[in-house]
Amino acid sequence: MESNVATTPEVLAQRLANSGLRATPQREIIYGVLLKKRDHPTADEVYARVRTDMPGISLATVYNCLETLVQCDLVRAVNFERGPTRYCPNLRPHAHFHDEQSGSTHDIDLPAEILDKVRSVLPPGYNAKSVEITFRGKAADEQKSSQP
Amino acid sequence: MESNVATTPEVLAQRLANSGLRATPQREIIYGVLLKKRDHPTADEVYARVRTDMPGISLATVYNCLETLVQCDLVRAVNFERGPTRYCPNLRPHAHFHDEQSGSTHDIDLPAEILDKVRSVLPPGYNAKSVEITFRGKAADEQKSSQP
DNA sequence: AGTGAGATTTAGAACAATTCCAATTATTGT
DNA sequence: ACAATAATTGGAATTGTTCTAAATCTCACT
DSSP, X not given: OOTTOOOXXXXXXXHHHHTTOOOOHHHHHHHHHHHHOOSOOXXXXXXXXXXXXXXXXXXXXXXXHHHHHHHTTSSEEEOOTTSOOEEEXXXXXXXXXXXXXXXXXXXXXXXXXXXXXXXTTXXXXXXXXXXXXXXXXXETTOOOOSOO | OXXXXXXXXXXXXXXXXXXXXXXXXXXXXXXXXXXXXXXXXXXXXXXXXXXXXXXXOOHHHHHHHHXXXXXXXXXXXXXXXXSOOEEEXXXXXXXXXXXXXXXXXXXXXXXHHHHHHHHTTSOTTEEEEEEEEEEXXXXXXXXXXXXX
């Protein structure tokens, strides 16, 4: 019953096919990159990572493929104010905590119970397809990276 | 005790002064525009509205003033995915409902109780300065505008 | 294996929103 | 009145993304 996550190229291919799309090396590598390091990279960052494996890929393709993965519901696009869009392969309902110090983003799982509570603030007639919750602040005890 | 909303130029001036800033005609008019029609206009839209009163104003100034008002906590900047930033003079805690059909945005008041519940999903160590909640979907019974 | 329709990728141009810059123009305190 | 500081301005520059048209690939069918 855990058909929500495509952890293998085969499952990815299946998911794409469901939407009438093809599995291509570019799409596979990009999806792989997102799964490998789940730090909510931007398109540019994905581009940089993908290029180590596939030096000839173009930035336009990275944008195209990311968009495709979002369309197939394999990836979520996340925006923080005016910054570049970030991409996230975590499909479970979750909020984002944006650490202003480090700029990093953490997934916070959202129990269905809380989601229901939040939806309950909507007056009748408001039909929400999606809810997005973003925290902004400081996460204590960040594993300090070695950059001075 | 309702010192949170500057409904008059004087109160605006006071709020600006608190941050060591001056009240200027541009700032007053822009803030007035936001109060007058609370439909979450973009900078461009604010620019257009302000120009009817002050034709010589520059777009750069509109951006500057909006940023200033945000800094003084008189206005909230709101972002929906990649769209232009929108501005909102409603300072009470509220979520936004973004109607995908009409593109319009509605404020949804957030009871403190709900906000607390939402904050409660944060693991210890996560210190959120702000929480943003955005709904996306279809609001029934939208007063249909006359565009065909 | 060959062919054609359609999907995909690509490089680069174009675009939208915003910020930056350096030069004026106001405003304030002395 | 005058210097110091703040604010505004037009235009150039930047950023992130989308568009475009051409090249390439893939698949189904012969």
